[in-house]
Amino acid sequence: MKYLIAKSLENSISYSEYRTLVHDVLADGKSTGFIQSEALTNYSLLNDRRMKRLDKTIKITDETKAVFKSITEQQTWLVLTEGWCGDAAQNLPVIHKLAAENENIALKIVLRDEHLELMDLFLTNGGRSIPKVIVLDAQNNVKHTWGPRPTLATKIMAEYKAENGSIDAQFKQDLQVWYNKNKGLSVQEDFVKMIPVL
Numbered sequence: 586m587k588y589l590i591a592k593s594l595e596n597s598i599s600y601s602e603y604r605t606l607v608h609d610v611l612a613d614g615k616s617t618g619f620i621q622s623e624a625l626t627n628y629s630l631l632n633d634r635r636m637k638r639l640d641k642t643i644k645i646t647d648e649t650k651a652v653f654k655s656i657t658e659q660q661t662w663l664v665l666t667e668g669w670c671g672d673a674a675q676n677l678p679v680i681h682k683l684a685a686e687n688e689n690i691a692l693k694i695v696l697r698d699e700h701l702e703l704m705d706l707f708l709t710n711g712g713r714s715i716p717k718v719i720v721l722d723a724q725n726n727v728k729h730t731w732g733p734r735p736t737l738a739t740k741i742m743a744e745y746k747a748e749n750g751s752i753d754a755q756f757k758q759d760l761q762v763w764y765n766k767n768k769g770l771s772v773q774e775d776f777v778k779m780i781p782v783l
Contacts, residue, residue, distance in 0.1 A: 589703045590725050593663060596700070597693035600681040604640075607633055607668035617668040618698040625669040632674035639678035639769075645686060649773045653686035656780065659723040661691045665704050666716040671761060672734045673716040679769035680718060683776050709733055720780065729779050735771035738763065 598606065607629060610617055616629035645653075662684055666673040677694075684692035697704050697715050704713050707730055714733035722728050734742070738760065745756050 586706055586727070587725060589700075589706065590663065590719070590721065590727075593695050593700050593703050594661065594693055594725070597663065597695050600677070600684075600692055600694060603666070603677075603694045604636065607636075610668065617696050620698075628669040628671065632668060632671060635674045636678055639675070640681075643678050643682055643769045645679075645682050646770070646773060649683070649777055650686055652777050653683060653690075653780070656687045656689055659689045659691075660728070660780075661693055661721040661725070663719040663721060664692065664694045664716050665697045665700060665707070665719075666694060667697050670715050670733075671757065672714075672732075675761070675764040676716055676732075676734065676769075676772055679772040680716075680776075682769075683773065683780075731775060731779060734760075735767075735775050737767075737771045737774075 607617060611626070611629055611633055614626060615621055616625040618625065662680065664677065664680065666677060681692060684690040695703070697713060697717075701713070704715075704717070707717050707719060708714070709717070709732070717730060717732040719727055720729040720731070741763065742752065742756070742760070745759075746752055749756070
């Protein structure tokens with residue numbers, strides 16, 4: 586595992602480099618990832634616009650800022666993601682702003698499809714769900730993982746699945762509405778509980 590993490594960190598990019606990469610790939614009419622389709626490209630276009638808006642509008646609460654300013658341990662947040670992922674588009678801008686609150690936190694991003702060996706060590710219910718945040722200490726030991734969505738959104742999804750048998754297009758649309766109303770607060774709550782404890 587340590588070797589895979591080290592290799593992934595070597596190949597990682599910053600948040601701004603990731604945003605540029607997604608934008609540049611879209612300019613060629615493609616999405617990130619090995620599988621290419623019109624649907625994935627359309628999702629990526631939507632997500633690119635969504636992230637651009639969230640980069641400008643997401644606010645970190647004063648309470649959350651206070652917690653993050655107090656962190657003294659160096660850590661790396663290694664994120665597995667792809668440009669077509671709706672959950673990633675909603676959550677990565679928040680995660681980026683949280684990491685920016687403290688210079689002891691380094692945010693590194695890798696594309697899932699280029700790092701499947703690493704992804705397969707951090708599955709969610711047997712699936713390669715993204716975004717997946719792997720929190721590493723200064724020695725690159727795994728201390729926490731998070732993803733693919735906030736605890737509250739996961740609960741809402743589980744309840745919908747139990748009631749309706751599966752996740753459908755209507756739920757996916759409702760989830761995006763929930764994200765817009767929540768404004769990143771649930772992500773902040775999750776990280777406040779998780780991050781100070783390394």
